[in-house]
Amino acid sequence: MIQQIYPSVMHPFRYELNKDMHFAAAHYVPSESAGACSNVHGHTYFLNVTVAGNELDETGFLVNFSQIKKLIHDRFDHTMLNDHSSLFSDEDPSRFPTTENVARIVCELIQAYLDRSANKAKCVQIFLRETPTSYVVYRPYAGGNYGE
Incomplete structure (x- = not known):
């Protein structure tokens, strides 16, 4: 993976974990x-995933890097995104695979996994690059409401 500088997200947590990965997919x-x-x-x-939290789990991790990869890479790599009908839809624009x-x-998907963990970490930012010149940053807690 080429070194990349990502936009920073402000959050109130002590720990921040970042996981980079890539996946090839059609849509x-x-x-x-x-x-x-x-x-x-x-x-x-x-893809860059940013997870933050105040407490580590029983293994000393905020979240295990490999779990994030399994959740995303193993699900989407070498697939047709539109075929993931439980996630994407051809009828609902909020579920088009843009x-x-x-x-x-x-x-x-990541937050649903984190919600089942004892330390309740939060996915605070997703950086998703589609092409060398185009990317999206998604921040689910824009405005600072972390639900704690």
């Missing part, structure tokens, strides 16, 4: 107004 945006993106095409997505929605759904 299409099911809307005529998406132009060429309405055709099936693929990307090598580069980079914005993929970033949000990745965050939701």
